[in-house]
Amino acid sequence: xxxxxxxxxxxxxxxxxxxxxxxxxxxxxxxxxxxxxxxxxxxxxxxxxxxxxxxxxxxxxxxxxxxxxxxxxxxxxxxxxxxxxxxxxxxxxxxxxxxxxxxxxxxxxxxxxxxxxxxxxxxxxxxxxxxxxxxxxxxxxxxxxxxxxxxxxxxxxxxxxxxxxxxxxxxxxxxxxxxxxxxxxxxxxxxxxxxxxxxxxxxxxxxxxxxxxxxxxxxxxxxxxxxxxxxxxxxxxxxxxxxxxxxxxxx
Amino acid sequence: xxxxxxxxxxxxxxxxxxxxxxxxxxxxxxxxxxxxxxxxxxxxxxxxxxxxxxxxxxxxxxxxxxxxxxxxxxxxxxxxxxxxxxxxxxxxxxxxxxxxxxxxxxxxxxxxxxxxxxxxxxxxxxxxxxxxxxxxxxxxxxxxxxxxxxxxxxxxxxxxxxxxxxxxxxxxxxxxxxxxxxxxxxxxxxxxxxxxxxxxxxxxxxxxxxxxxxxxxxxxxxxxxxxxxxxxxxxxxxxxxxxxxxxxxxxxxxxxxxxxxxxxxxxxxxxxxxxxxxxxxxxxxxxxxxxxxxxxxxxxxxxxxxxxxxxxxxxxxxxxxxxxxxxxxxxxxxxxxxxxxxxxxxxxxxxxxxxxxxxxxxxxxxxxxxxxxxxxxxxxxxxxxxxxxxxxxxxxxxxxxxxxxxxxxxxxxxxxxxxxxx
Numbered sequence: 001x002x003x004x005x006x007x008x009x010x011x012x013x014x015x016x017x018x019x020x021x022x023x024x025x026x027x028x029x030x031x032x033x034x035x036x037x038x039x040x041x042x043x044x045x046x047x048x049x050x051x052x053x054x055x056x057x058x059x060x061x062x063x064x065x066x067x068x069x070x071x072x073x074x075x076x077x078x079x080x081x082x083x084x085x086x087x088x089x090x091x092x093x094x095x096x097x098x099x100x101x102x103x104x105x106x107x108x109x110x111x112x113x114x115x116x117x118x119x120x121x122x123x124x125x126x127x128x129x130x131x132x133x134x135x136x137x138x139x140x141x142x143x144x145x146x147x148x149x150x151x152x153x154x155x156x157x158x159x160x161x162x163x164x165x166x167x168x169x170x171x172x173x174x175x176x177x178x179x180x181x182x183x184x185x186x187x188x189x190x191x192x193x194x195x196x197x198x199x200x201x202x203x204x205x206x207x208x209x210x211x212x213x214x215x216x217x218x219x220x221x222x223x224x225x226x227x228x229x230x231x232x233x234x235x236x237x238x239x240x241x242x243x244x245x246x247x248x249x250x251x
Numbered sequence: 252x253x254x255x256x257x258x259x260x261x262x263x264x265x266x267x268x269x270x271x272x273x274x275x276x277x278x279x280x281x282x283x284x285x286x287x288x289x290x291x292x293x294x295x296x297x298x299x300x301x302x303x304x305x306x307x308x309x310x311x312x313x314x315x316x317x318x319x320x321x322x323x324x325x326x327x328x329x330x331x332x333x334x335x336x337x338x339x340x341x342x343x344x345x346x347x348x349x350x351x352x353x354x355x356x357x358x359x360x361x362x363x364x365x366x367x368x369x370x371x372x373x374x375x376x377x378x379x380x381x382x383x384x385x386x387x388x389x390x391x392x393x394x395x396x397x398x399x400x401x402x403x404x405x406x407x408x409x410x411x412x413x414x415x416x417x418x419x420x421x422x423x424x425x426x427x428x429x430x431x432x433x434x435x436x437x438x439x440x441x442x443x444x445x446x447x448x449x450x451x452x453x454x455x456x457x458x459x460x461x462x463x464x465x466x467x468x469x470x471x472x473x474x475x476x477x478x479x480x481x482x483x484x485x486x487x488x489x490x491x492x493x494x495x496x497x498x499x500x501x502x503x504x505x506x507x508x509x510x511x512x513x514x515x516x517x518x519x520x521x522x523x524x525x526x527x528x529x530x531x532x533x534x535x536x537x538x539x540x541x542x543x544x545x546x547x548x549x550x551x552x553x554x555x556x557x558x559x560x561x562x563x564x565x566x567x568x569x570x571x572x573x574x575x576x577x578x579x580x581x582x583x584x585x586x587x588x589x590x591x592x593x594x595x596x597x598x599x600x601x602x603x604x605x606x607x608x609x610x611x612x613x614x615x616x617x618x619x620x621x622x623x624x625x626x627x628x629x630x631x632x633x634x635x636x637x638x639x640x641x642x643x644x645x646x647x648x649x650x651x652x653x654x655x656x657x658x659x660x661x662x663x664x665x666x667x668x669x670x671x672x673x
Contacts, residue, residue, distance in 0.1 A: 052558065052561065052562060055558070057485055080564050080566050083563065087562070090555060092555060096556065096559065096560070097578065106563060106565075106573075107563040107564065110563070110565050110573075161563075
């Protein structure tokens with residue numbers, strides 16, 4: 001099943017064009033990895049999917065992005081509702097400087113998802129459990145989230161993202177600030193999460209893309225060079241640029 | 252080759268040593284000036300916290316006071332104390348002629364009648380009896396007792412006569428002159444007589460002005476800063492506004508005073524000389540300071556926090572109110588306090604809106620006429636009486652204390668509540 005369909009997406013920062021005519025289909029309940037050298041536009045594309053580029057004044061997005069057959073670039077699209085459905089995890093762990101509990105309950109609170117304290121407690125517990133963090137922090141839910149280690153912080157951010165039960169989770173190099181052990185934990189987690197969520201992950205590490213994803217898109221200088229199943233991209237790419245990048249000849 | 256490299260290295264070390272020396276001497280100079288300044292103020296001002304009293308026996312003669320038998324409290328209020336007050340002063344020298352009696356009267360403040368009255372009101376049983384009463388010494392004798400008065404000047408160049416000095420010395424010899432902590436400096440309003448002048452009016456005036464200033468400047472400045480930083484599009488127009496806010500911060504304060512005079516007093520007819528007008532004028536001055544501080548602390552909130560909130564589906568308003576603004580508050584508040592401290596020390600605009608008027612009542616609200624601490628310093632510094640010299644320094648000490656406490660408070664808020672971003 002196709003969850004997200006991007007058609008003819010162009011992105012401009014001021015006069016500079018950052019993405020050229022991107023067309024990409026993303027499968028439901030699978031992990032799609034976006035790879036490519038720095039500055040190739042993969043993060044920009046990711047941020048198109050939950051309209052985070054709106055925050056940047058000079059950024060303009062053209063083209064259609066259909067999520068559940070609804071164009072999110074349409075004027076009638078409500079950004080707040082969209083971002084409730086599309087969660088995001090950032091490169092650097094960015095928990096709110098509040099308690100763990102407040103971090104996870106923030107989304108459900110602003111979207112009115114819990115009627116009582118009990119319900120909220122449940123949401124917080126399930127989210128933290130799904131993020132494989134519950135056992136480590138259950139005794140200190142009311143301590144500040146910024147006191148955790150980097151890997152724990154990132155899992156807290158994942159718990160925060162899944163607390164509103166999004167259909168899609170966008171991950172922008174979620175492991176680049178983490179050590180190998182924390183990275184392994186997050187990768188395991190991604191594998192678990194894809195049962196309920198569609199995941200799109202931007203990564204610099206080709207090994208990571210190969211490990212966690214079912215589909216891969218390769219970006220270069222603002223163009224989507226090639227996309228397809230991860231197996232095919234890594235073992236038998238059609239394009240020589242992809243081949244060169246995968247084998248480490250540039251990037 | 253090697254040698255010249257070594258020379259170069261030596262040169263660099265020497266340059267650094269010289270530079271450190273310059274820095275150290277600059278700090279030393281600054282500290283030296285500060286020490287001289289503080290020493291001068293304290294050495295002149297500390298004596299203002301002491302007040303000289305003459306202990307004079309007063310006979311509460313019912314007849315002289317025009318009191319009937321068993322007077323009621325009201326009778327005591329209405330009684331005539333002037334005659335017994337005069338008499339008790341005249342009795343200090345039984346042989347005094349009329350001129351000398353007049354001089355004796357001038358050895359105490361003109362409050363002496365009131366002080367004697369209070370004594371009796373506190374203790375009505377004194378009627379018909381004699382009691383030693385503490386009377387405020389005149390400002391000149393106060394200075395004589397504190398050793399600040401040039402006694403050796405020829406008599407015609409002094410305000411204190413030889414006769415007064417003689418009687419005073421006799422009183423001192425008998426132990427009838429005492430120095431006590433000067434409570435009235437804090438509880439009395441301004442007066443033309445230094446011995447009766449206090450800072451209560453100007454202190455309250457300053458407090459009211461600062462409160463009015465805070466209530467106007469803080470909300471306006473914070474809203475302006477939030478709008479400019481979080482919502483306004485970045486274009487030429489907002490750049491222009493930003494430049495102008497920065498310019499506003501550099502406008503001389505007297506210009507704001509003229510604005511207060513021309514607009515608040517002349518057009519809106521707000522009551523002259525009041526902390527209300529003073530506070531509004533000062534708030535114009537404080538506004539840019541707070542806006543700049545608030546914008547700086549909003550800018551210091553990492554964008555990743557905004558992104559995190561936005562990505563959770565928070566609206567821009569929610570992101571700002573739930574995350575950015577609370578995180579920026581410590582910086583904003585300490586900037587506000589520093590702005591208020593500046594306003595507290597401001598004199599020129601207040602003089603223009605009439606807060607320089609002589610006010611001998613303590614204001615009960617921002618609508619009552621009042622002075623303010625810095626203006627009080629200015630008023631006293633202008634006065635000729637010797638007794639005001641120490642009062643000026645004492646008032647400066649109070650103002651400095653006030654400012655130091657405020658700045659300390661700003662520091663504490665900044666250090667205690669500001670989040671550290673790893």
